[in-house]
Amino acid sequence: MARSAKSERKSGTSLRTRKGKASMVFAGLVALLLLTGGAYLQITDQWNVVTAAASLKYEEWVEGVVNHPDNEAMRADLIARVVEHYRETPAKKSLPLRDDEGHVIGRFRINVADVAQPFATSEDPAQRRIYTVDLSGQGELWHETGGRVRFHGSALVTYVVDFEIDDWAAYAHFQCTDVEHPQFECDHIDN
Numbered sequence: 001m002a003r004s005a006k007s008e009r010k011s012g013t014s015l016r017t018r019k020g021k022a023s024m025v026f027a028g029l030v031a032l033l034l035l036t037g038g039a040y041l042q043i044t045d046q047w048n049v050v051t052a053a054a055s056l057k058y059e060e061w062v063e064g065v066v067n068h069p070d071n072e073a074m075r076a077d078l079i080a081r082v083v084e085h086y087r088e089t090p091a092k093k094s095l096p097l098r099d100d101e102g103h104v105i106g107r108f109r110i111n112v113a114d115v116a117q118p119f120a121t122s123e124d125p126a127q128r129r130i131y132t133v134d135l136s137g138q139g140e141l142w143h144e145t146g147g148r149v150r151f152h153g154s155a156l157v158t159y160v161v162d163f164e165i166d167d168w169a170a171y172a173h174f175q176c177t178d179v180e181h182p183q184f185e186c187d188h189i190d191n
Helices: 018-043 047-067 069-088
Strands: 094-098 104-116 130-142 148-166 169-189
Antiparallel strands (some): 094 104, 104 130, 130 148, 148 169
16 A cells, blocks of 8 residues: 655654744844843833733723622622631730721720621622621720720621722721621629
8 A cells, every 4th residue: 555645754854844943033133022022111111011911901901890789799709718817816805995086985895706697508798798796705995084884795797898909909888787686794893
């Protein structure tokens, strides 16, 4: 059986084709053009302008996707991951206690914070953003005359959690919707 001329290999001839050489030349020219353009941008201090513009466009895209009201399910899933981290970190944290004008009038140190997600299997993403936290700990309040009140207490607090991305920073919003079974016992009063 005779071999076809197409599949025969002749010694001393290259297996490269003209298309392959043209592709290599084109890829080399594109790489050279990119390197030259990058060097020009670096030398003329325009590199920061170009990267800032690209970063701004990407930032706007990320903010638009995450903050868009139609992406409630994605935010609920991201919040669930954040809350998983939060479950391990709140013990021994200190929270500010504020008066009606927003002034800090004391601190509350968390000893135990049991976090639960009562609607974890709900189809409604807004329901999946509801968390309950069983808090207990001790704290102190300061009053105008210079004294302080030390106390310990506990409560079951319900939060609706949401977040937004703005200028590459994620801001979490914990909106307290309910406080159940609050207990407060005074330990010491300073005059």
